[in-house]
Amino acid sequence: MLLSPVGVRITGPAPQAWRWSAVMDLQVTDAPVRSTLVRWAARGLSVAAAALDAWVPGSPAEMTVAITTMQGERIESPVFSGAATAYTQREVDLSLGLLARFTRGESSPAALTTWWDDVQPGEVLRSREREAVLEGWLGMA
Numbered sequence: 001m002l003l004s005p006v007g008v009r010i011t012g013p014a015p016q017a018w019r020w021s022a023v024m025d026l027q028v029t030d031a032p033v034r035s036t037l038v039r040w041a042a043r044g045l046s047v048a049a050a051a052l053d054a055w056v057p058g059s060p061a062e063m064t065v066a067i068t069t070m071q072g073e074r075i076e077s078p079v080f081s082g083a084a085t086a087y088t089q090r091e092v093d094l095s096l097g098l099l100a101r102f103t104r105g106e107s108s109p110a111a112l113t114t115w116w117d118d119v120q121p122g123e124v125l126r127s128r129e130r131e132a133v134l135e136g137w138l139g140m141a
Helices: 036-051 089-104 110-119 127-139
Strands: 007-010 016-019 023-029 062-069 074-080
Touching: 007 023, 007 062, 023 089, 089 127, 110 127
Parallel strands: none
Antiparallel strands: 007 016, 023 062, 062 074
């Protein structure tokens, strides 16, 4: 799934696209959520398995995006999680809040691109850093 200032696009074998004005609701379900302790334990096990040459990288967790159009059509599509192990519940809640602002026209995904261009992060952000970025985007509306 790709978000742009113009709209939302589902990629893959059955690509589809909608302008934001045609989207009534956009939800993501099945996001992998784990506590900090469980995320750290999973990360530690991966590092230990890699050190023993027993680690085989798995596929990213799969989530479901559900788009409801202004005409009442509901489209569901699988999408991959961007989290290495899982998200915090706070990240998921903030992300869903941001998606809601996009669908209501209160904010634009252009904020994400602008942030990336300005910050140019050199490494993957930790969950608390991602939460802070999401809070910043939510405060921009």
